[in-house]
Amino acid sequence: MPIVFAPINTPLKIVRIIADDKTKKHLESLGLSINNSITVLSASGGSVVCRVMDGKLALDHNLSTKIFVA
Amino acid sequence: MKRFALAGNPNCGKTTLFNSLTGSTAHVGNWPGVTVDKRDGVYKKCAEPVAVIDLPGIYSLSPYTPEEVIARNYILDEKPECVINIVDATNLERNLYLTTQILEMDVPMVIALNMMDAVERQGDKIDAKELEKRLGVPVVKISALREQGLAELMDKAFNESQKERHGSTVLSDTALAHLINDVRIALSGQNVNNPLFHAIKLVEGDEIEVAMHKETVPMVEEFKKTFEDDTFGTDFEALVADGRYKYISKYFAPVLTRKNKEKFKMSRSDKADKVLTNRWAGIPIFLLILFCIFHLTFSENFLFISTFADWAHSPLPTLEDLGLLTAEGEPINYGVRWLATIYDGTIYSPGVIVNNIWNDMLVGELFGWIGGLIEGSGMAAWAIGLINNGIIEGLSAVLSFLPPILTLFLFFSILEDSGYMARIAFILDRMFRRFGLSGRSFLPMIMGFGCSVPAMINTRTLADEKERTATVRVIPFFSCGAKLPILTAVAGAVMLHFAKGNGSADLITYAMYILGIVVAIVSVLLMRSTTLKGETPPFIMELPAYHMPQFKNLMAHLWDKTKHFVKKAFTIILASTIVIWVLTHFGFDWHFLDDEQINDSILAGLSRLIQPLFTPLGFGSQLGTFGWVFVLAAVAGLIAKENVISTFATLGACLIAAGVPELNGFTSDVIYADETGIQAVLAMIAATGITVPGLISFIAFNMTTIPCFAAVGTAKSELGDKKRFNWTLVFWIITSYTVGAIVYTIGSWWWTLFIWAAVAAGVTCFIVFYNKGKIKIKLPKRAK
Numbered sequence: 001m002p003i004v005f006a007p008i009n010t011p012l013k014i015v016r017i018i019a020d021d022k023t024k025k026h027l028e029s030l031g032l033s034i035n036n037s038i039t040v041l042s043a044s045g046g047s048v049v050c051r052v053m054d055g056k057l058a059l060d061h062n063l064s065t066k067i068f069v070a
Numbered sequence: 071m072k073r074f075a076l077a078g079n080p081n082c083g084k085t086t087l088f089n090s091l092t093g094s095t096a097h098v099g100n101w102p103g104v105t106v107d108k109r110d111g112v113y114k115k116c117a118e119p120v121a122v123i124d125l126p127g128i129y130s131l132s133p134y135t136p137e138e139v140i141a142r143n144y145i146l147d148e149k150p151e152c153v154i155n156i157v158d159a160t161n162l163e164r165n166l167y168l169t170t171q172i173l174e175m176d177v178p179m180v181i182a183l184n185m186m187d188a189v190e191r192q193g194d195k196i197d198a199k200e201l202e203k204r205l206g207v208p209v210v211k212i213s214a215l216r217e218q219g220l221a222e223l224m225d226k227a228f229n230e231s232q233k234e235r236h237g238s239t240v241l242s243d244t245a246l247a248h249l250i251n252d253v254r255i256a257l258s259g260q261n262v263n264n265p266l267f268h269a270i271k272l273v274e275g276d277e278i279e280v281a282m283h284k285e286t287v288p289m290v291e292e293f294k295k296t297f298e299d300d301t302f303g304t305d306f307e308a309l310v311a312d313g314r315y316k317y318i319s320k321y322f323a324p325v326l327t328r329k330n331k332e333k334f335k336m337s338r339s340d341k342a343d344k345v346l347t348n349r350w351a352g353i354p355i356f357l358l359i360l361f362c363i364f365h366l367t368f369s370e371n372f373l374f375i376s377t378f379a380d381w382a383h384s385p386l387p388t389l390e391d392l393g394l395l396t397a398e399g400e401p402i403n404y405g406v407r408w409l410a411t412i413y414d415g416t417i418y419s420p421g422v423i424v425n426n427i428w429n430d431m432l433v434g435e436l437f438g439w440i441g442g443l444i445e446g447s448g449m450a451a452w453a454i455g456l457i458n459n460g461i462i463e464g465l466s467a468v469l470s471f472l473p474p475i476l477t478l479f480l481f482f483s484i485l486e487d488s489g490y491m492a493r494i495a496f497i498l499d500r501m502f503r504r505f506g507l508s509g510r511s512f513l514p515m516i517m518g519f520g521c522s523v524p525a526m527i528n529t530r531t532l533a534d535e536k537e538r539t540a541t542v543r544v545i546p547f548f549s550c551g552a553k554l555p556i557l558t559a560v561a562g563a564v565m566l567h568f569a570k571g572n573g574s575a576d577l578i579t580y581a582m583y584i585l586g587i588v589v590a591i592v593s594v595l596l597m598r599s600t601t602l603k604g605e606t607p608p609f610i611m612e613l614p615a616y617h618m619p620q621f622k623n624l625m626a627h628l629w630d631k632t633k634h635f636v637k638k639a640f641t642i643i644l645a646s647t648i649v650i651w652v653l654t655h656f657g658f659d660w661h662f663l664d665d666e667q668i669n670d671s672i673l674a675g676l677s678r679l680i681q682p683l684f685t686p687l688g689f690g691s692q693l694g695t696f697g698w699v700f701v702l703a704a705v706a707g708l709i710a711k712e713n714v715i716s717t718f719a720t721l722g723a724c725l726i727a728a729g730v731p732e733l734n735g736f737t738s739d740v741i742y743a744d745e746t747g748i749q750a751v752l753a754m755i756a757a758t759g760i761t762v763p764g765l766i767s768f769i770a771f772n773m774t775t776i777p778c779f780a781a782v783g784t785a786k787s788e789l790g791d792k793k794r795f796n797w798t799l800v801f802w803i804i805t806s807y808t809v810g811a812i813v814y815t816i817g818s819w820w821w822t823l824f825i826w827a828a829v830a831a832g833v834t835c836f837i838v839f840y841n842k843g844k845i846k847i848k849l850p851k852r853a854k
Contacts, residue, residue, distance in 0.1 A: 017308075019608070021275075021277075021307070022134065022277075022533070023608055023610075024307070024308070025130070025132050025134065025274075025307055025311075026129070026134040026533075026610060027610065028130070028307070028308065028311035029129035029130030029132065029134075029167060029168070029311075030129055030164070030610065030612070031163070031164045031167070031315075033308065033311040033312055033315055034301065034302070034308055034311075034312055035301075035312055035315070035316070036315055041340060041343070042343070042344065042347065044347075044348065044349035045349045045500065046500075047349075047496065047499065047500060047609075049343065049347060049496070049613065052164070053161055053162075053163045053164040054160055054161040054162065054163070054164070055161045055164050055612055056339070056340075056343075056612065056613040056614075056615075057610065057611070057612055057613065058347075058492075058496040058499075058609070058610070058611050058612075058613050059608075059609065059610055060499050060500075060503065060508070060509075060608060060609035060610075061500070062608060063608045063609070063610065
């Protein structure tokens with residue numbers, strides 16, 4: 001499921017990212033890479049704040065529908 | 071001299087380390103993307119002095135934004151003798167992702183494990199010795215802020231720089247190892263530097279790399295065909311990223327022992343974010359904070375105490391009521407003068423108090439004394455005129471605006487240093503998206519409230535070219551520190567002259583700030599739906615942990631701002647006041663003119679020539695003989711916006727000397743003694759008979775027109791493309807002219823509102839239909 005719908009405060013594994021090459025590479029270098037763990041801290045109105053490794057990232061609505069976790 | 075480059079993730083403390091090492095005061099802030107250009111300094115405590123180069127933060131060596139390209143190219147092309155890779159120990163794994171890439175280059179490197187104090191405060195431990203063994207390069211624990219471990223770091227770096235290091239990769243256990251090795255051998259055969267690094271980037275299909283090694287690409291593609299992976303298919307970059315992270319979590323992450331095994335505990339920052347980034351509360355809280363900042367800086371009614379007192383039917387007594395003023399309205403003694411800076415029937419806010427002390431007690435006294443000295447020195451009349459009316463008046467007008475600019479800047483520095491800025495960008499992203507920008511572009515915009523120059527440079531953090539162009543163009547609308555004096559002087563004069571002091575000048579100032587923002591929004595919308603169409607880039611931003619603003623840091627910011635300001639006052643502004651004075655005191659036949667003959671001067675002639683152009687804006691032909699002063703001030707503002715008010719002061723004195731009958735009540739001493747510029751504007755109003763809408767239109771025009779020389783130069787270099795820059799100039803002229811005309815006509819004849827609304831509706835409809843393809847215009851084809 002995309003992270004917008006993911007349960008909050010639960011560690012999840014990233015399984016798929018649909019984005020153009022440039023964005024995907026940027027996401028990877030921020031730690032949003034397949035097989036990595038992600039925890040959604042808040043998802044209000046589509047925008048998502050999540051914890052990846054020990055950092056906190058904010059993503060807009062459009063992007064957060066393109067990151068899939070299991 | 072040896073060069074050591076500082077490389078690391080954004081906001082990991084590179085610039086703090088740079089400042090500590092070199093004794094510089096480069097700008098530091100708690101959000102990713104503060105440093106957007108490389109800068110260098112010298113570290114003297116090694117065996118020999120070494121150059122230290124601070125690079126913009128990068129998350130990886132595959133750049134995403136223009137400022138990341140700068141960092142990558144520096145390490146690759148300039149070949150520093152050593153790379154100091156700063157690793158934020160509080161986010162070890164993510165930071166080591168970049169480390170694994172630098173390891174692949176043939177460059178000596180040292181790891182600086184920064185923010186160890188924060189890690190240890192949480193009770194966690196990092197085994198630096200073990201990490202050093204596993205990485206194969208020296209690791210030094212440091213605290214850049216507390217200046218701990220710096221000597222050891224630099225000694226290690228110096229030591230490493232004397233050796234050679236060959237690239238090594240963490241991918242040698244993955245399925246890609248074979249492919250990478252083949253490409254590396256092929257590249258070594260072509261005598262490429264850093265073959266391992268380039269080989270891996272080629273396998274990843276990195277844009278820059280593919281363009282650089284065109285002849286090797288077919289070979290790589292050939293190799294790739296023989297490869298297949300179950301999870302990733304042929305997505306090689308994802309495969310490489312996964313390989314790196316797997317290695318990091320398997321071999322490097324275990325050096326960190328956490329005191330608290332439960333990984334997802336809410337930190338204090340998380341709790342604060344629950345409120346501050348809340349969908350509903352976020353924006354109101356932000357507006358409230360903004361209001362408080364303006365209130366603390368400008369309000370002459372601190373915490374609305376005197377308003378409450380009025381409600382309670384016990385108004386606070388003024389100094390006059392207390393019998394502390396003489397018959398002329400002057401304070402009876404020195405103590406009362408000090409009291410008057412804080413209180414006069416109303417309590418002033420801290421920003422106003424600082425301003426009063428600076429202007430009434432310090433600058434006013436000092437310049438008054440110097441002026442008196444020169445007056446009595448027995449020099450030629452024209453020399454006294456030049457020094458007193460030209461130079462000193464110009465300088466004091468500029469210097470007197472230092473306090474409000476610094477106060478406002480201090481508050482923004484606090485927001486910046488605490489980590490709140492990044493949150494504002496996030497909560498505004500949703501709103502910005504409707505206008506076709508991402509929340510990221512908010513950061514350069516708010517920097518624009520300080521100064522457009524660094525703000526425009528900061529747009530390098532924007533990944534999308536069109537978003538960058540649009541942002542650079544609207545940055546001047548975020549009224550900068552130098553435009554503030556124009557606002558306060560004109561607003562103050564409007565209140566005194568037309569409302570007889572019954573009204574609040576700061577309301578006009580707020581309103582003008584808001585007007586600037588509205589103009590920015592409207593023009594972004596227009597550009598993004600016409601000439602700069604394109605998808606709104608995605609918003610991805612790291613939210614740093616909140617921390618208390620560092621006193622040292624805030625003071626460094628203020629000191630920097632002061633230095634910049636004083637330098638500007640004594641160079642470009644001083645020079646332009648002298649030029650303006652000369653041009654107002656010489657006629658076209660190059661004869662010296664007395665103050666009385668100002669109307670025959672070169673500047674008067676030139677300004678009169680273009681004056682009619684400004685008639686629709688309310689300060690053109692309708693103003694009569696002396697109407698050109700407004701035109702001249704606006705033109706002087708193109709050099710530096712500080713010139714606008716100082717020009718008024720110079721012209722005011724000349725007009726009085728010229729014996730303009732409307733100026734009977736004014737003396738040049740009063741104008742010179744008034745640092746706020748209000749008296750000068752009052753003199754202009756009296757001499758020209760300009761109306762309120764004309765004045766408001768004048769400030770609106772100055773706010774939105776072509777910014778100062780420095781900002782125009784920056785825009786030129788940041789936009790790169792010459793055509794785009796020329797259009798930007800056209801855009802500024804058209805926008806300011808339109809805004810001024812709208813303000814003036816609606817302010818003078820309210821019913822013109824309907825005409826403007828109809829025009830706006832028409833333009834909107836046209837754009838919407840045009841974009842839907844319902845209207846087609848044939849554009850003339852350009853000759854090739």
